[in-house]
Amino acid sequence: MTPARAAITAVHGYVPPDLLTNSELAQMVDTSDTWITERTGIKQRHILKGEGLGTSHMAAEAVRGLLQKTETDPGEIDLLICATTTPDMQFPSTANLICDMVGVRNIGSFDVQAACSGFLYGLTIAAQFIANGTCRKVVVVGADKMSSIVDYTDRATCVLFGDAAGAVLLEPSGEGIMDALIRSDGSGMIHLHQKAGGSRMPATAESVAKRLHYVHQEGAAVYKFAIARMAEVAAEIMSRNNLRVDMIDWLVPHQANKRIIASTAERMGLPMSRVMVTIHKYGNTTNATIPLCLWDYEAILKRGDRLILAAFGGGFTWAGAYVQWGYDGATAPKLNGKGKNGKGA
Ligand code: ACO
Secondary structure, rough: OOOOOEEEEEEEEOOOOOOEHHHHHOOOOOOHHHHHHHHHHOEOOOOOOOOEEEEHHHHHHHHHHHHOOOOOOOOOOOEEEEEEOOOOOOOOOOHHHHHHHHHHOOOEEEEOHHHHHHHHHHHHOOOOHHHHHOOOOEEEEEEEEEHHHOOOOOOHOOOEEEEEEEEEEEEEEEEEEEEEEEEEEEHHHHHHHEEOOOOOOOHHHHHOOOOOOEEEOOOHHHHHHHHHHHHHHHHHHOOOOOOOOHOOOOEOOOOOOHHHHHHHHHHOOOOOOEOOOOOHHEEOOOHEEEEEHHHHHHOOOOOOOEEEEEEEEEOOEEEEEEEOOOOOHHHOOOOOOOOOOOOOO
């Protein structure tokens, strides 16, 4: 028997209502709208405000929408995976909390930590559960409250990140996730990490005073690796599936920097008209960028469209997937008209 493929049969997203614009950031640190726009492509990002609200809040909103638009009863879900770098707590897992919030009980749920590549790691794991017949409906949600680990006195990082969640439903099908690969290189840790708050350096008054609980990034080094690895992973997955560039309908890249996205597309020989871009309105939402792209472009995706998904993140980690889209987005149910502009504008 040929193992089933996992098709993405629905996508939904959530962005919190509060906006943080480039002009507002220019009043907080020594930066400007021009610098941020030219160097990153970001114009604004959404920030989750409200006491006691963590990543699970946004993820649960995205998953609730996913269940509602597909008329799926929570009891039908077999597995929920949450990809996040900003879990609500060290334990229990954010996936456990999301399940409780959306009314899912007695299923497997766990978090995946692979920084910005986490959503593709989660998708790859989920596809195995479908292929081996263990599960029929799996939710993968990528969610991050990056504002909780960003230092708003550090202009080199605070302009980059935003908060959001995006979720997909996976079900068995003849098409879907045709191939996926995940990669890592731990020697990249020095360039991008969070120093304190883990077991190596637990939180102390001193670590907080020294601002060690925030993202530490050497931007230029990360930039160089991101361009090389994103293009490499796309090329590898195309080559081993005998895909020429003219056969690709969409590149769905992790949204860290518009210049990284453009360089990846250029190295692949793909015009920007076939590249999903949402960074201008959401910034880098870490694990949410790829599902948010799919959500934004859902209305113009057609059944059978060939997509290459590619991500790069802290660790270093990187990942790629070749997906044949599972349904006509134009006929997909719409909730409040959100995220359905059809071109990511
Ligand atoms: N406003 C104005 N000037 C700034 C700002 C800012 N917000 N930030 C940095 N600068 C300055 C620097 O101080 C530096 O000034 P100097 O030349 O006087 O020293 C100058 O701009 C150039 O700094 P660079 O860091 O070299 O700027 P670069 O062009 O590389 O852009 C950026 C920085 C946007 C961070 C880029 O390096 C980048 O996108 N890196 C990759 C990010 C990424 O992909 N992360 C991976 C995913 S994140 C995750 O996994 C959690």
